[in-house]
Amino acid sequence: LEELLHLLKTLKINYRLRKFTQIDHFQAVFTNKNFEQKEFGSSDKVLIFEKNAELIVSEINFLQKNANWADIIYILPQTLLEEFSTYNNVYAYKKTQDIFDILKTNKFHFALIAGVDKSILSQAQTAPRQLTLDF
Numbered sequence: 804l805e806e807l808l809h810l811l812k813t814l815k816i817n818y819r820l821r822k823f824t825q826i827d828h829f830q831a832v833f834t835n836k837n838f839e840q841k842e843f844g845s846s847d848k849v850l851i852f853e854k855n856a857e858l859i860v861s862e863i864n865f866l867q868k869n870a871n872w873a874d875i876i877y878i879l880p881q882t883l884l885e886e887f888s889t890y891n892n893v894y895a896y897k898k899t900q901d902i903f904d905i906l907k908t909n910k911f912h913f914a915l916i917a918g919v920d921k922s923i924l925s926q927a928q929t930a931p932r933q934l935t936l937d938f
Contacts, residue, residue, distance in 0.1 A: 873912035
């Protein structure tokens with residue numbers, strides 16, 4: 804929580820502690836392996852959605868500096884891939900399903916996802932699920 808508050812302050816993002824909702828910029832969502840939203844802090848997987856491409860560089864730099872212990876991936880629209888080619892763990896998507904495929908096949912604590920918002924999670928939850936024996 805302390806690191807998240809520091810991120811918000813560093814990026815000069817207004818927020819409300821009462822409901823702990825961010826204003827204007829990224830949306831952080833704790834999720835499980837099925838991309839179901841979980842309570843704040845109750846999962847080790849966090850999806851960070853950022854629609855504003857101008858903020859991506861500062862957010863990547865912040866995550867690399869302050870969460871160097873974490874496995875972090877960056878998922879960007881195909882059109883931004885060349886701009887971020889010097890960074891590690893950068894993946895590109897053309898369509899929403901590509902995002903889910905990247906998330907399913909990569910280990911991460913944080914996934915910074917540019918160009919979309921958390922509403923895409925409803926697509927993952929309505930998709931048909933394959934039955935497994937995972938508990």
